[in-house]
Amino acid sequence: xxxxxxxxxxxxxxxxxxxxxxxxxxxxxxxxxxxxxxxxxxxxxxxxxxxxxxxxxxxxxxxxxxxxxxxxxxxxxxxxxxxxxxxxxxxxxxxxxxxxxxxxxxxxxxxxxxxxxxxxxxxxxxxxxxxxxxxxxxxxxxxxxxxxxxxxxxxxxxxxxxxxxxxxxxxxxxxxxxxxxxxxxxxxxxxxxxxxxxxxxxxxxxxxxxxxxxxxxxxxxxxxxxxxxxxxxxxxxxxxxxxxxxxxxxxxxxxxxxxxxxxxxxxxxxxxxxxxxxxxxxxxxxxxxxxxxxxxxxxxxxxxxxxxxxxxxxxxxxxxxxxxxxxxxxxxxxxxxxxxxxxxxxxxxxxxx
Numbered sequence: 001x002x003x004x005x006x007x008x009x010x011x012x013x014x015x016x017x018x019x020x021x022x023x024x025x026x027x028x029x030x031x032x033x034x035x036x037x038x039x040x041x042x043x044x045x046x047x048x049x050x051x052x053x054x055x056x057x058x059x060x061x062x063x064x065x066x067x068x069x070x071x072x073x074x075x076x077x078x079x080x081x082x083x084x085x086x087x088x089x090x091x092x093x094x095x096x097x098x099x100x101x102x103x104x105x106x107x108x109x110x111x112x113x114x115x116x117x118x119x120x121x122x123x124x125x126x127x128x129x130x131x132x133x134x135x136x137x138x139x140x141x142x143x144x145x146x147x148x149x150x151x152x153x154x155x156x157x158x159x160x161x162x163x164x165x166x167x168x169x170x171x172x173x174x175x176x177x178x179x180x181x182x183x184x185x186x187x188x189x190x191x192x193x194x195x196x197x198x199x200x201x202x203x204x205x206x207x208x209x210x211x212x213x214x215x216x217x218x219x220x221x222x223x224x225x226x227x228x229x230x231x232x233x234x235x236x237x238x239x240x241x242x243x244x245x246x247x248x249x250x251x252x253x254x255x256x257x258x259x260x261x262x263x264x265x266x267x268x269x270x271x272x273x274x275x276x277x278x279x280x281x282x283x284x285x286x287x288x289x290x291x292x293x294x295x296x297x298x299x300x301x302x303x304x305x306x307x308x309x310x311x312x313x314x315x316x317x318x319x320x321x322x323x324x325x326x327x328x329x330x331x332x333x334x335x336x337x338x339x340x341x342x343x344x345x346x347x348x349x350x351x352x353x
Contacts, residue, residue: 010268014280015287017264020256022288025103029095031249038092039229040238041250042085046222048254050215053263057211066209076203077213081220083196084262088221089228091189097182104288106186107281108147111140111318113194114278121198123274132324136275139317143282146310150285155302197274200266210266218258272322279318282311 032038095103115136118124127133203213233239241247269277286308 010272010276013264013268014277015283017261017268018280018284019287020261021107022104022284024253024257024261025095027245027249027252028092029103031246032092032096034243034245036246036249037229037233037238038089038096039225039232041092041253042088043222043225043229044241044250045088045253045258046085046218046225048250049218049258049262050222052255052259053211053215053218057209057215061209061212066212067207069207073203073207074216076199076206077216078220080196080199080203080213080217081224083192083199084217085221085224085228087189087192087196089225090185090192094182094184094186094189097178097185102182103186104284105147105150105152106183106190107193107284108144109187109190110193110197110281111275111278112144113191114197114274115140117194117198118274121202123198123201132321135321135324136318139314139319139321140275140279142314142317143279143311144314146307146312146314147282147285148307149310150289150304150307153303153307155304155306157301158305194278197265197269197277201269201274204266204270208270210270211263214259214263214266218262275318276322279315282315286311 028041031041091103094106115124119126124136125133200213200217204210207213229238241250265277289304289308
């Protein structure tokens with residue numbers, strides 16, 4: 001049971017995290033359509049997440065079981081807060097300029113950027129002749145390509161589930177200039193989010209207390225986003241949580257977005273590495289398609305099916321590469337242990353003073 005939990009929990013956690021992210025994109029778009037600005041939305045979300053994570057982090061990570069806090073660690077937490085704030089502000093600005101579907105597709109640039117940054121920071125070895133490296137590199141590109149196929153190629157409809165409770169969402173026509181500007185903001189969001197994943201992985205190596213790391217990152221992000229919001233939103237009505245969709249979006253974002261999603265990502269990041277976390281972003285398109293068909297009565301189009309198959313192929317290619325890396329690492333450790341045991345004397349005599 002313990003082995004099953006250790007093997008399956010990171011995968012289940014990332015699927016739930018990706019599902020929460022898809023829901024966050026949809027509900028934030030609906031909230032900003034009522035006039036709520038991305039600045040106040042980010043400030044509220046991070047403040048609520050910090051309040052939730054403070055008692056949990058203190059409860060689960062006792063002082064006796066964690067490394068001491070140092071000034072360099074606090075600086076690292078602050079850098080995470082800066083990156084997190086920038087990623088959220090640019091991301092929600094891009095969503096506001098474009099659409100939830102377009103934003104979901106653009107988020108699939110994160111695996112590629114993360115893979116490149118992981119190589120730069122020597123968290124992934126640049127071994128072009130290695131089969132595991134080639135599998136991860138090709139799988140990353142294939143997954144990104146599949147995500148764009150889902151969004152850009154519609155094709156004929158092949159499946160529709162009629163539902164009496166189907167929700168109809170109007171499509172807002174966005175000017176082409178705003179669409180391009182939104183794409184640039186979302187690209188910046190992907191670059192910053194990839195940097196966040198890398199920096200978080202480096203910090204977790206020194207301070208393996210995931211919830212405390214996430215708490216400080218959202219705490220500093222809450223302070224920074226509040227300052228930005230007070231400067232950018234001079235109108236007090238911008239902070240109003242009416243209509244109710246604004247309050248629902250803030251609660252969802254604080255609980256399932258900033259608190260749950262970031263904490264699960266940090267936990268998986270500490271155990272499986274940055275590429276493992278980033279590679280689940282393409283699954284967001286698949287999850288969005290499933291949720292849309294099941295609960296919104298959307299139509300499954302040929303492009304969605306083909307793109308989903310491509311995403312799954314790329315996903316398993318990267319997972320195969322990661323699994324082979326783990327196997328090779330385990331074999332090298334075993335060989336090293338056997339070599340050490342063979343060279344060590346059967347009896348060691350300890351000199352007494």
